[in-house]
Amino acid sequence: MYRHKWESDVNMALPVGxxxxxxxxxxAHAMELNNPVPNAPLLFIKxxxxxxxxxxxTAINLSLGEHHYEAELVLLVGRKIDRSCTAPLSHIAGVGLGLDLTLRELQAELKQKGHPWETAKAFDGSGCITPFIPVNKDTLESGLTYQFWQNDTLKQRGDSKHMIFSMARLLTTIAQFFTLYPGDIVMTGTPEGVGALRIGDELKLQLEGSKIYCSKVVNQS
Structure with a gap:
């Protein structure tokens, strides 16, 4: 069962939300999938x-269809963020990385029909999360970069300064609709370079200045 962890591999007291x-x-990511660039954050929940x-x-269930990776910066909520919160970045306890696994063909089919995306985005095992490092408001405001490799080929490089909507804007917008509680996480979106996973792929994620996390893609039994 998943538990939030610090980079020291110690489980934290925060619940999983x-x-x-x-x-x-x-x-660039919106453009690579021929999607319009949004004028407000596009939100969904896992x-x-x-x-x-x-x-x-990293176990994938091929019976569901082809899985695409989307590497993302992940924020861990340490203190409640609701619509009255005026400094949401100061309520973030940690930062890590994650893969938002997507059943791309199913997602395209659902979008074409005007249906919700949940079965393509929120299935079991679709959010693969690294351990977190403690973070403060100043570090978040100064910007964070990260990288994702597939079989030692750099596929994605993200920089929070290149986000359409800043982390502070995301948290403020989210809190207008969904109160964020300690242990909730925010997956902040993926840069260009998404693609399909294959059994046997070697994957790496690194938040700049932190350790490299490695994983091998296996078939879910």
Whole structure:
């Protein structure tokens, strides 16, 4: 069962809550999928059952269809953020990385029909999360960069300064609709370079200045 962890591999006391996810938060990513650039954050939710460790193995269920990776910066909520919160970044306890796994063909089919995305985005194991490092408001405001490799080829490089909507703007917008509680996470959107996973792929995620996390794609039994 997934638990939030610090980079020291110590489980933290915070409960595991929902993941509020942001779509199309980088211009180049919206363009690579032929999607319009949004004028407000595009939000959806993964339940806690979708979360798993980005550990030695990343299990995918091929019977559901082709899985695409989307590497993202992940914020861990340490204190409640609601619509009255005026300094949401100061309520973030940690930052990590994650893969928002997406059943791309199913998502395209659902979008074409005007249906919700949940089955393509919020299925079990669709949010693979690294351990977190403690963070403060100043660090978040100064910007964070990260990288994702597939079989030692750099596929994605994200920079929070390139987000369409800043982290503070995202948190403020989210809190207008969904109160964020300690243990909730926010997946802040993916840069360009998304693609399909294959069994046997070697994956790496690194938040700049932190350790590299490695995982191998296996078939879910």
């Amino acid at each position: 929902k993941a509020v996810c942001v779509g199309r938060n980088y211009v 339940p806690s059952s979708a979360l798993c460790d980005f550990g030695p193995e």
